Amino acid sequence: MKETIIQTVLNGMRAVLTENQLDLLTDVTRKALSECEITPKATEEEQRNKENVELLGAFISSKKVEGCSDKTIHYYKSSIEKLIATVKKNVCDIATNDIRCYLAEQQEQRGLSKVTIDNLRRIYSSFFSWLEDEDYITKSPVRRIHKVRTDALVKEVLTDENIEVLRDSCQELRDIAMIDLLLSTGMRVGELVKINRDDIDFQERQCVVFGKGNKEREVYFNARTKIHLKKYLEQRTDTNPALFVSLHEPHTRLTISGVEVRLRQLGKRVNLNKVHPHKFRRTLATMAIDKGMPIEQVQKMLGHVKIDTTLHYAMVNQTNVKIAHRKFLN
Structure with a gap:
């Protein structure tokens, strides 16, 4: 690169300088450039990619500070990277129609569900709202993209018979203890695998778990779970604290x-x-609602920040709706 620069200078001065002067100019130029680090000028695409990577990195850092889990961080990062790679614009220049077209293509070509498309919309809304708050853009292009209407499907829960059949099929104490703990506490699987033996308080039938955002909360289990957990731990011969x-x-x-x-x-x-x-988590929420537990307490039990999330988990038994209708409205 340096020799190319020197040659360009010499070619430009050859018409007005003698050979001795050109030799001197070569030596002086070469010495001057020896103190410099020369890199090729970045192309427009390279410059755009660099700026996009820096902005996405800053956004991801803000999400980490907010306490988002590694899984959530990865989902945010990969989803935004795919959008940027497809649209091929500086993120500050991405328009509403760019995002609409991208979401429509994803739904059509990859057959993504409405729920997944709305999850992507929420991720992009979070990213561009952050850009707006940080004064990188004037207005988020996602503001005009409305929530995707999804089908309200009643998700399946385990019946009493299902649960008993599952218990009876367990040949290992570990498996039945695991099933009982999931069902009686409603904890997330990510919380379950982090629990250590010392976290269990058998006297009070409770334990502390760390949920989303590393938030700590107490969960409670029943007498049956206590018995099976004790039997499982008593037959263990390893020293693993898990x-x-x-x-x-x-x-x-x-x-x-x-x-x-x-x-x-x-x-x-x-x-x-x-x-x-x-x-198991959804089953517990539904059972609790059906038996009359106040929704606020179910929310606390499941560790939900918003009560709307709890209502999605707890699908009230239709038979109970019929009984309540006869009781209160007939």
């Missing part, structure tokens, strides 16, 4: 995927489809 570990050596702490796979296997064993940790 509450739930793998069945075989070296008895490592169970992961989220490990719990999900195990529950799916237990479900298939008794011909129950879609048995996953979250279904």
Whole structure:
């Protein structure tokens, strides 16, 4: 690069300088450039990519400070990166129609559900609102993109019979203890795998878990869970502090995927489809509502910040609606 610059200078001065003067100019120029670090001028695309990476990095840092989980951070980052790569503009120049077209293409080409499309819309809304708050843009282009209307589907819960069949199918004390703990506390699977043995208070039948955003809360379990947990821990021979570990050596702490796979296997064993940790959480919420627990207490039990989230989990039994109608309105 430096030699190219020197040659360009010499070619420009060759008509007015002698050979000796050109040689002197070469030496002087070469010496002057030796103190410099020369890099090629970035293309427009390279400059745009650099600016986009810096802005996205700053946004992700703000989300980390807010306490978002690693999983959420990854979802935000990958979703925004895909938008930027497709639109090929500086993020500050992205318009409403760019985002609308991108979401429409994603829905059509990849067959994404309305729920997923609305999740993407919320992510982009968060990103561009942050750009607006930080004065990078005047107005978020997502403001004019309204919430996607989704079908209100009543999600399945486990019946009393399902639960008993699952319990009966368990051949390991660990599995029945895990099922009982999920069902009686309604904790998230991410909370379950973080629990240590010392976190369990058998006297009060409670334990402390760390939920989304690393928020701490107490959860409570029933007498049946206490009995099965004690039996499971008493037969353990390993020294791992984790509450739930793998069945075989070296008895490592169970992961989220490990719990999900195990529950799916237990479900298939008794011909129950879609048995996953979250279904136990939804089942507990529905049972609590059906038995008359105030929604505010269900919200606290599940660790929800907004009560609207709790209402999504707790689908009230239609039979109870019928009974309540006869009781209060007939």
